[in-house]
Amino acid sequence: MSSPTLLCLNTGSASLKFALFPLDSCHGPLLPEALLRGEIDNHDGQATLRWTDAQGQRHQAASAQPRGDIQAEVDALLDTLIKPAGFGTIAAVAHRIVHGGTRFTRAHRITPEVRGALDALRSLAPLHQGPGLAGVDAATARLPEVPQIACFDTAFHATQSDLSRRYAIARPWHDKGFKRYGFHGLSYDALTHKLPPLLGERARGAVVVAHLGGGSSLCGLRQLRSVATTMGFTALDGVMMSTRSGAIDPGLVLHWITEEHLDARQVTDMLYHDSGLKGVSGISGDLRTLEASTDPRAEEAIALFAASVVHHIGALAADIGGLDALVFTGGIGTHSARVRQEVCNALAWLGLRLDPLANAAGQPCITHGDSPVPAYALPTDEEGVMALQAVALLD
Numbered sequence: 001m002s003s004p005t006l007l008c009l010n011t012g013s014a015s016l017k018f019a020l021f022p023l024d025s026c027h028g029p030l031l032p033e034a035l036l037r038g039e040i041d042n043h044d045g046q047a048t049l050r051w052t053d054a055q056g057q058r059h060q061a062a063s064a065q066p067r068g069d070i071q072a073e074v075d076a077l078l079d080t081l082i083k084p085a086g087f088g089t090i091a092a093v094a095h096r097i098v099h100g101g102t103r104f105t106r107a108h109r110i111t112p113e114v115r116g117a118l119d120a121l122r123s124l125a126p127l128h129q130g131p132g133l134a135g136v137d138a139a140t141a142r143l144p145e146v147p148q149i150a151c152f153d154t155a156f157h158a159t160q161s162d163l164s165r166r167y168a169i170a171r172p173w174h175d176k177g178f179k180r181y182g183f184h185g186l187s188y189d190a191l192t193h194k195l196p197p198l199l200g201e202r203a204r205g206a207v208v209v210a211h212l213g214g215g216s217s218l219c220g221l222r223q224l225r226s227v228a229t230t231m232g233f234t235a236l237d238g239v240m241m242s243t244r245s246g247a248i249d250p251g252l253v254l255h256w257i258t259e260e261h262l263d264a265r266q267v268t269d270m271l272y273h274d275s276g277l278k279g280v281s282g283i284s285g286d287l288r289t290l291e292a293s294t295d296p297r298a299e300e301a302i303a304l305f306a307a308s309v310v311h312h313i314g315a316l317a318a319d320i321g322g323l324d325a326l327v328f329t330g331g332i333g334t335h336s337a338r339v340r341q342e343v344c345n346a347l348a349w350l351g352l353r354l355d356p357l358a359n360a361a362g363q364p365c366i367t368h369g370d371s372p373v374p375a376y377a378l379p380t381d382e383e384g385v386m387a388l389q390a391v392a393l394l395d
Contacts (some may be wrong), residue, residue, distance in 0.1 A: 002088035011135030100152035156185025
């Protein structure tokens with residue numbers, strides 16, 4: 001009889017990522033190896049299932065249905081992939097939930113009361129909280145007797161000082177929870193498991209991790225714990241992103257409302273969906289499309305994105321008292337040699353000596369061996385961290 005398994009669902013607005021792990025391999029400290037992992041995303045208007053098995057073989061299956069029906073996608077994942085393969089009984093399902101607010105600072109079993117509390121946070125992460133909870137509902141409907149575990153992106157940043165999380169606003173508003181939370185915590189947590197074997201004791205020093213993708217943020221680490229990060233109360237702040245603005249003057253928002261007579265919905269759509277790479281280029285929020293374009297607007301958007309990353313790395317280095325290593329992760333961080341090159345070259349004064357050949361080849365270490373500050377491009381593993389957190393809770 002096959003051993004019990006743990007299913008991890010990372011449900012977003014653009015895709016549903018998943019991984020299945022043997023339960024007995026999820027006790028840490030190393031990230032576990034998956035029996036299979038993959039995602040369901042949108043390809044030419046169709047939901048396409050892509051996965052990699054334990055032997056590293058890649059597979060793909062297309063559906064006639066459009067992407068976004070999360071219940072149907074979870075059903076398909078269970079019925080067409082996991083069950084026919086004969087894997088062991090699913091003992092628990094772990095879910096990535098982006099916002100945990102002030103209450104949820106570690107993994108938590110989902111009860112009806114907890115589900116309601118998380119739904120109340122939907123406005124703080126409008127692009128992500130809803131899909132994550134839809135994944136919870138879909139898995140609960142199919143596996144009602146199986147524990148459902150919430151793993152939070154915000155929880156990793158709970159180690160930050162009160163000063164780091166405070167805005168310069170009236171104290172009563174801070175006390176009500178209007179503070180910096182930070183996001184991409186599961187991704188940063190995954191890197192804290194990967195860095196010690198690569199960096200040794202340096203991993204416990206001043207490290208900046210740049211999670212660059214459709215949503216982008218950076219985190220400054222000390223002792224492998226979050227000290228400062230670029231996103232704040234919502235996932236709109238900080239670095240310029242694919243369609244999100246990143247940090248802007250709040251007075252600009254006030255001007256749009258009072259002088260241009262835009263309402264809250266229009267401003268929200270602009271800042272979340274029509275800004276960033278898409279807004280600046282007027283072409284696309286997909287960096288791959290912009291890198292392939294000869295349009296000068298695309299060049300300007302890429303340059304502004306790289307400059308934004310450089311600016312925030314410098315600020316984080318000040319926050320954490322130096323820079324012992326720089327790590328790129330996320331879709332852009334691991335796949336865009338151009339962005340990595342522009343960022344590292346701009347930071348040469350901090351001690352980064354980019355190796356152009358290693359960078360172009362996508363090697364894990366992209367700096368010369370004698371670089372005073374090494375830089376790496378490493379894939380993250382949010383699902384692996386979710387598995388560790390879920391099993392620790394079950395134990």
